[in-house]
Amino acid sequence: MYNTTYHRAGSVEEAAKLASANDEAKFVSGGQTLIPAMKSRLAAPSDLIDLRHIAS
Numbered sequence: 001m002y003n004t005t006y007h008r009a010g011s012v013e014e015a016a017k018l019a020s021a022n023d024e025a026k027f028v029s030g031g032q033t034l035i036p037a038m039k040s041r042l043a044a045p046s047d048l049i050d051l052r053h054i055a056s
Contacts, residue, residue, distance in 0.1 A: 003046070004038075004044070004045060004046065004047065004048055005022075005046065005047045005048070006047075006048050006050065007025075007047060007048065007049045007050065008050045008053055009049055009050060009051055009053065010053060010054065011054060011055075012054060015027070015049050015051060015054065018047065018049050019049060023046075024045050024046035024047070025045060025046060025047035025048070025049055026045040026047070026048055026049070027048075027049050027051055028048050028049070028050050028051065028052075029050070029051040030052060034048075
């Protein structure tokens with residue numbers, strides 16, 4: 001089982017703060033190859049920071 005924490009960033013500032021607090025965090029925003037890599041145990045980020053909900 002993975003110990004990955006999911007974060008839904010609401011702003012660029014929040015995403016940057018989360019990333020700076022978690023050295024092994026990865027950003028996701030759709031169309032990623034990260035999830036298949038995690039399923040294959042090729043990647044195991046401590047945190048996932050979702051950028052899809054940041055207003056443009």
